[in-house]
Amino acid sequence: MKMEVDPALIGQEYDHTTFAPVTEAEIREYVEASNEIPASEVDVEDLIAPPTFVVRLRGRRFMPGGMPRMGRTGFDAGKDIEFGVPVRPGDVLTASSTVHDVYEKTGRSGSMAFIVLRTVVTNQRDQLVATIDQKMMFR
């Protein structure tokens, strides 16, 4: 599988989504499901989402249009997240996504195509909440 990707796609914003305000219920649901912060340590006066809460943001488009077919199945190959200010109930988050990198390599699973999608998340005060590099593998 030889990958031919239009270099013009790299760095182009393909999705820009502003989400409904984060609710306390959503944060609590994630706290309880992830156990990332012990429930006993959740501050009821100042509820803050666990760091990886930001991965639940789903924009309107996961991948840009115009990408070549990259294989039968896609897998989450990894993430790299830089965290900014924490997420609190009422925050209005905006996610801007671009294609950061595309490459291919071979591994145990055979020939694989990788696409790195970069999502920058900001809040209503235009503060950086997170920069998420999501590495998708296709084979």
Next chain:
Amino acid sequence: MAQASGADVIDVGYEIGPLALTLSGAEVKRYALAARMFGGRFMGDEEARREGFSAQVVPGNMSLSLLSRLIGRTFPNGVLQRLSATFRALIHPGHALVVRGVVTEVHRTDHGDVLECDLVIESGDGERLVTGTASVQLPPAG
């Protein structure tokens, strides 16, 4: 699992964890729904097989959350600045996992130490399933 106390001097080589656990299918499904990951592969064995997997799959994001959990439990007053993970193999519920790490670098600043950490999720027999890193800002001493 050891929690770093305020009196601990965290230095290179400080061991993080281990956190030993086994995820159930129900926990995985609950996490996937909370994380808005609705793919059949995360919901149960039957749904996963329909998608071509041998069994229900633990989402990569859940592995990421486990790494964050380990850091949070070890450094409860720390602030996670960066977290990375490479998912090397599929993880299925019902298998023993060990999450561990080690401090590889300490940047001493006036605002508190910043720790660089290597992290790993291993299977019960020591195979590396997830590898990652974290940067953690500790509060200033005193």
Next chain:
Amino acid sequence: MILDLHCHSEASEDSRAPVETYLKWLVRKRDLLPLDGIVLTEHRQWDPHVDYRALEDKYGLLILRGAEVETDYGHVLVYGVTDDMTRQFDFGDVRLSARDLIPAVTRMGGIALPCHPGRPTVGLCEHYVSKPPLDGVVAVEALNGGSRRGENERVQALIDRYGYRAVGGSDSHLVSFIGICATEFDRPVRSVEELVEALYAGGYRPVDFRSRLKEASA
């Protein structure tokens, strides 16, 4: 003389390890990891302008460089990379011809060693099942620190059958895995040229430090 012949820094897309942090780690762990240096073998690339001499002086450790490239017989470590080599072979190509690469590297003064030969798909063992053996292979990476259970063990049959020599490397992508497997040389190695010479000459073997590391942390 002990060198980790296979490791990746942040220059490889799947590694998070700064070179300097590797060296700091080795200095700190010297009692458990008695290495004299490392050989950085970044994935699918070669930058002729990188210079680590200042770090070598600062930490008293040798830093050499090679590359890990991808071929139709699996992954290969190339030492003694030259401009001629990178003109003839695109190191970013994941479909290089091993049959062309290995003898060409030798002609151009370097050496190419198949790495993690026991690994599925990207290891030599599997390719030798259905394809003729390669000419010019002197040694293989018999001990790879990133391999899964059974993968290193498969390599002995290959070595016995074809008479290949054996080297070791950590294949580390994280700081704390540097040097866990390495190669011990009977003679000093102070440069890439001497490394290439030594690998052709013999007098080396893989060394495994994983059990002593495990005992130390128990």
